[in-house]
């Protein structure tokens with residue numbers, strides 16, 4: 001993986017996705033590509049707005065949704081102060097991009113790999129699916145509350161076997177949770193790998209099943225961040241360091257383990273389910 005660099009990138013365009021009932025809630029921001037040597041799927045960037053869009057001291061973290069020689073794509077939800085300002089960007093605007101940051105989601109060419117995404121957690125899996133050396137070994141279960149066209153689902157579905165599950169009611173949600181458990185059990189039997197990204201309650205559910213069925217599972221955390229470089233300690237999570245970094249498929253759950261505070265920005269955002277306390 002290459003060292004992160006700070007660069008100024010130009011907005012190429014900003015495309016609203018779907019109609020969530022609210023004004024342009026989900027958008028794909030396409031930027032000129034930074035001069036990165038390489039990136040790994042699961043890494044993220046800090047974006048910082050300035051000039052007409054306000055002088056924000058801290059950047060905000062976003063998954064690298066897709067990067068090509070032509071562009072860097074960030075898929076985001078306009079939910080707060082900075083992201084609502086990002087929704088007003090225009091082609092030609094320039095913003096600060098700091099990246100690529102963080103560690104990689106695990107890629108194992110010949111291992112059946114299940115991707116579990118909740119809502120905006122679908123973003124890092126677009127790059128993952130497009131760069132995986134054997135996408136036929138990937139499958140995805142995608143839980144979402146808003147209409148499917150609010151999310152970049154089509155660009156994933158063209159690469160891998162992906163199934164959407166809309167959650168309008170508690171019964172829908174329970175069905176989705178039961179399906180996730182069944183799929184994780186299948187992957188445990190096949191000595192497969194599970195990767196999950198989504199809100200913390202969703203990740204807790206995945207973690208419970210990972211420990212119950214002893215399936216190797218990586219969780220992509222979306223902890224709130226400040227500096228993005230390990231200095232402010234605003235993104236600390238507790239991690240059991242003694243547990244082996246890459247657990248064997250039949251790894252026992254580490255009980256009575258000593259936990260250490262680690263920064264999500266520099267040591268994550270991807271952690272093994274048997275190591276991290278959520």
Ligand SMILES: Cc1cc2nc3c(=O)[nH]c(=O)nc-3n(C[C@H](O)[C@H](O)[C@H](O)COP(=O)(O)OP(=O)(O)OC[C@H]3O[C@@H](n4cnc5c(N)ncnc54)[C@H](O)[C@@H]3O)c2cc1C
Pocket residue numbers: 044060061062063064075076077078079080081082083084120123124221222223224225269
């Ligand atoms: C590694 C990583 C990758 C991420 N990738 C994406 C992505 O691809 N697309 C995307 O839309 N968002 C992503 N996020 C979340 C994104 O960083 C936040 O939505 C953003 O920082 C909010 O900034 P704001 O100023 O608009 O919101 P604020 O005004 O700071 O907060 C608005 C609301 O959003 C909530 N919020 C803020 N940050 C988070 C967070 N990290 N998790 C949950 N709730 C939060 C606040 O509690 C508050 O309710 C990622 C976060 C991390 C750590």
Ligand code: FES
Pocket residue numbers: 224225226227228229230231232233234235236263264265266
């Ligand atoms: S965001 Fe400052 S230490 Fe991680």
